[in-house]
Amino acid sequence: xxxxxxNSPPASVDGFVREFLRELNFGQGVSLQGSTVNDQYLALARxxxxxxxxxxxxxxxxxxxxxxxxxxxxxxxxxxGRQLGNALLATxxxxxxxxxxxxxxxxxADLRAQEVEPGLGNGGLGRLAAxxxxxxxxxxxxxIGYGIRYEYGIFRQTFVxxxxxxxxxxxxxxxxxxxxxxxxxxxxxxxxxxxxxxxDEAGVERRRWIPAWDVNAVPYNYMVPGYQxxxxxxxxxxxxxxxxxxxxxxxxxxDYEEAVRAQxxxxxxxxxxxxxxxxxxxxxxxxQQQYFFVAASIGDFLDQQLPEDFDLTKLPxxxxxxxxxxxxxxxxxxxxxxxxxERGLEWDAAWAIxxxxxxYTCHTLLPEALEVWSVxxxxxxxxxxxxxxxxxxxxxxxxxxxxxxxxxxxxxxxxIIAEHPERxxxxxxxxxxxxxxVNGVAALHSQLLRDKVLPDFDEFYxxxxxNVTNGIxxxxxxxxxxxxxxxxxxxxxxxxxxxxxxxxxxxxxxxEDEEFRERFRDVKAANKRRLDAxxxxxxxxxxxxxxxxxxxxKRLHEYKRQxxxxxxxxxxxxxxxxxxxxxxxxxxxxxIFGAKAAPGYKMAKEIIHLINAVGxxxxxxxxxxxxxxxxxxxxxxxxxxEKVIPAADLxxxxxxxxxxxxxxxNMKFALNGALTIGTDDGANVEIRELVGNDNFFLFGMLEPxxxxxxxxxxxxxxxxxxxxGLRRAIDLISSGAFSGGDRSVFxxxxxxxxxxxxFMVLADYAAYIEAQARxxxxxxxxxxxxxxxxxNVARSGFFSSDRSMRDYIERIWxxxxxx
Ligand code: 26W
Numbered sequence: 078x079x080x081x082x083x084n085s086p087p088a089s090v091d092g093f094v095r096e097f098l099r100e101l102n103f104g105q106g107v108s109l110q111g112s113t114v115n116d117q118y119l120a121l122a123r124x125x126x127x128x129x130x131x132x133x134x135x136x137x138x139x140x141x142x143x144x145x146x147x148x149x150x151x152x153x154x155x156x157x158g159r160q161l162g163n164a165l166l167a168t169x170x171x172x173x174x175x176x177x178x179x180x181x182x183x184x185x186a187d188l189r190a191q192e193v194e195p196g197l198g199n200g201g202l203g204r205l206a207a208x209x210x211x212x213x214x215x216x217x218x219x220x221i222g223y224g225i226r227y228e229y230g231i232f233r234q235t236f237v238x239x240x241x242x243x244x245x246x247x248x249x250x251x252x253x254x255x256x257x258x259x260x261x262x263x264x265x266x267x268x269x270x271x272x273x274x275x276x277d278e279a280g281v282e283r284r285r286w287i288p289a290w291d292v293n294a295v296p297y298n299y300m301v302p303g304y305q306x307x308x309x310x311x312x313x314x315x316x317x318x319x320x321x322x323x324x325x326x327x328x329x330x331x332d333y334e335e336a337v338r339a340q341x342x343x344x345x346x347x348x349x350x351x352x353x354x355x356x357x358x359x360x361x362x363x364x365q366q367q368y369f370f371v372a373a374s375i376g377d378f379l380d381q382q383l384p385e386d387f388d389l390t391k392l393p394x395x396x397x398x399x400x401x402x403x404x405x406x407x408x409x410x411x412x413x414x415x416x417x418x419e420r421g422l423e424w425d426a427a428w429a430i431x432x433x434x435x436x437y438t439c440h441t442l443l444p445e446a447l448e449v450w451s452v453x454x455x456x457x458x459x460x461x462x463x464x465x466x467x468x469x470x471x472x473x474x475x476x477x478x479x480x481x482x483x484x485x486x487x488x489x490x491x492x493i494i495a496e497h498p499e500r501x502x503x504x505x506x507x508x509x510x511x512x513x514x515v516n517g518v519a520a521l522h523s524q525l526l527r528d529k530v531l532p533d534f535d536e537f538y539x540x541x542x543x544n545v546t547n548g549i550x551x552x553x554x555x556x557x558x559x560x561x562x563x564x565x566x567x568x569x570x571x572x573x574x575x576x577x578x579x580x581x582x583x584x585x586x587x588x589e590d591e592e593f594r595e596r597f598r599d600v601k602a603a604n605k606r607r608l609d610a611x612x613x614x615x616x617x618x619x620x621x622x623x624x625x626x627x628x629x630x631k632r633l634h635e636y637k638r639q640x641x642x643x644x645x646x647x648x649x650x651x652x653x654x655x656x657x658x659x660x661x662x663x664x665x666x667x668x669i670f671g672a673k674a675a676p677g678y679k680m681a682k683e684i685i686h687l688i689n690a691v692g693x694x695x696x697x698x699x700x701x702x703x704x705x706x707x708x709x710x711x712x713x714x715x716x717x718x719e720k721v722i723p724a725a726d727l728x729x730x731x732x733x734x735x736x737x738x739x740x741x742x743n744m745k746f747a748l749n750g751a752l753t754i755g756t757d758d759g760a761n762v763e764i765r766e767l768v769g770n771d772n773f774f775l776f777g778m779l780e781p782x783x784x785x786x787x788x789x790x791x792x793x794x795x796x797x798x799x800x801x802g803l804r805r806a807i808d809l810i811s812s813g814a815f816s817g818g819d820r821s822v823f824x825x826x827x828x829x830x831x832x833x834x835x836f837m838v839l840a841d842y843a844a845y846i847e848a849q850a851r852x853x854x855x856x857x858x859x860x861x862x863x864x865x866x867x868x869n870v871a872r873s874g875f876f877s878s879d880r881s882m883r884d885y886i887e888r889i890w891x892x893x894x895x896x
Pocket of ligand 1 (some may be wrong): 353355447518
């Protein structure tokens with residue numbers, strides 16, 4: 078029996094050193110003297126894994142025993158960030174490991190810096206999934222995360238003459254110490270072919286899918302440790318591998334090249350993350366990816382996680398499949414296919430189960446981001462699934478007819494199948510019809526989802542729509558990213574806040590404490606120096622510690638309005654060089670941008686070029702007297718976020734109202750004591766309500782005003798004509814001042830703003846400039862600013878992803894915490 082349990086190595090410095098050297102010598106195959114930093118990092122990661130192993134196997138054992146209801150989080154993206162620091166925090170081994178490594182002559186920080194983060198996501202949606210699984214593990218909720226083990230994650234961004242150039246992200250190249258591959262548990266995933274009617278033993282006619290080709294889905298398991306609670310959940314990512322049939326071809330056909338091509342074709346499925354953010358690229362490979370991971374995950378759950386004699390009508394008591402946006406929605410017809418075609422259930426029984434087993438989270442409002450798949454493509458790749466979707470739609474529309482009569486307009490509006498511009502499946506509609514609940518990701522977003530995107534469905538399904546405001550894990554984004562602030566907090570309010578973030582309220586009274594304010598400022602200054610050191614080494618940038626640090630980090634998208642931020646910078650610069658203000662009277666500011674553009678998104682790439690161009694000119698102009706600095710470190714990712722956010726004074730959240738579903742960066746900044754300048758959009762609304770108007774710089778049109786202006790007819794050039802400051806800023810860009818006199822370089826950006834401006838940058842310009850003046854005034858009051866910053870921290874407890882998880886449990890999942 079003793080052999081059945083996994084034992085942890087001793088949690089002592091000696092115990093750790095022994096274990097570490099064993100991994101270095103026998104795992105990595107090197108002596109301490111002969112080891113590289115990478116050897117040491119890999120050995121350390123494996124050693125830390127040992128300490129999590131007993132908890133992991135105990136978690137799995139308890140799950141088998143209790144069969145408690147759990148969550149299967151289905152997400153095409155997980156933007157995890159580095160693992161080592163988080164694993165050390167979860168096991169409380171940071172000090173022991175630091176000391177043990179020091180005895181070996183190694184600096185823990187050097188090994189942490191060696192880790193390449195798994196960037197298996199694009200932005201907000203992928204990072205949210207990572208925060209959620211962290212919170213569920215910490216709250217002891219049974220959860221398995223399912224996704225894709227991309228061989229190449231989000232591209233590495235470089236700049237060549239200020240323009241974005243993408244490089245492959247070979248995150249696996251130096252070893253992957255956190256993963257546990259299980260090729261023996263591979264599952265066969267089929268594609269293509271046709272559907273036949275057959276008669277079963279009972280003489281009943283059944284549809285049967287005869288696929289044309291298949292690939293293996295190989296599971297790779299990753300530990301998801303809870304914070305010092307003895308629990309380790311699982312993240313299971315699937316890798317595509319060619320089946321033996323492909324190998325056989327190599328021998329049989331004699332056409333070696335063709336056989337290898339076929340193998341490459343199959344394995345391409347998990348080769349690379351699609352770097353598009355917010356515009357669905359209707360690519361066949363993308364649909365293959367989606368079906369690949371969802372079919373593997375649902376099959377895995379039914380075959381591996383349930384007892385053999387399980388009564389499938391009880392499935393909703395065991396699992397909820399949470400759909401992270403529409404990417405996994407093909408799971409709906411897949412579960413129907415498995416239940417009806419493979420397990421022999423009647424359609425209605427299967428549908429009753431399916432409707433209880435899925436819930437859908439929508440992460441957008443942009444119409445172009447709502448996924449549709451053409452019926453042609455679906456029919457070619459997944460013919461049986463297409464049939465099932467048609468049947469779901471027929472049944473659904475029959476219900477609509479029953480309620481509303483032959484209201485053909487309504488039927489056409491609500492049909493899961495769109496007829497124009499080509500016949501296609503609206504995945505968000507399918508998810509809404511199939512899901513037990515549909516949620517948006519912030520209060521405003523959920524409201525707009527009901528009112529603007531899916532109003533017919535809201536009317537048809539009372540009670541189906543709900544909100545769960547996003548959250549962020551305080552373990553990574555406060556404790557790990559900002560140890561200095563964490564220590565200050567603990568000194569003030571004691572321990573316990575890290576798993577009960579509302580306790581930060583206890584800091585409110587400290588906002589009035591002069592000595593605390595000074596310590597708080599010291600922390601901010603230290604974080605700026607830390608960022609300075611990182612950026613110097615990484616890109617050669619400096620961060621002045623006497624500058625207001627003004628930060629805009631997020632994907633580059635027109636709706637997020639990096640160009641509005643740019644117009645503010647250009648206006649400030651113009652005021653200096655035109656002599657309107659003395660440089661000495663300008664609040665010294667360093668502007669930091671971080672943003673990747675989808676490789677095919679032209680305008681976004683032009684804006685990146687313009688940011689870099691403005692930066693080069695402003696930074697080098699002696700008239701500015703170093704009071705403005707624009708820095709744009711390439712390849713913004715989770716690792717860099719952890720250094721940038723704790724140093725920030727001002728958080729830029731300036732999307733056009735009604736366009737940003739939630740935002741989560743906004744929460745990270747507030748929690749780390751930055752003040753927000755922001756529109757009334759996404760979760761900004763809730764941030765402002767909580768931190769208070771006095772501690773937030775609100776500006777810009779509200780969503781109804783945006784709507785109104787749109788209907789009235791928006792003419793951006795009229796704002797240009799009417800505002801001298803705006804005119805000067807735009808004219809300065811057009812003049813070639815940032816492009817060596819060449820007026821053509823930024824012409825596309827300028828004419829887009831003047832004649833199109835889909836996201837109303839020019840309409841909000843004046844309000845933004847005015848709000849930035851309020852920022853300058855507030856910043857000059859050092860004590861007042863610090864007070865506001867502390868109140869931002871104290872009042873951000875709501876934005877813990879632990880709270881988001883409690884809301885999901887209560888409103889959607891009904892999964893009680895396990896033991
Ligand atoms: C298929 C193409 C595609 C790819 C990504 C369509 C849509 C997306 C996502 C919806 C983009 C995304 O990441 N959305 C963001 O989700 C975050 C987490 O909920 C929110 O905080 C952001 O506001 C939202 O833009």
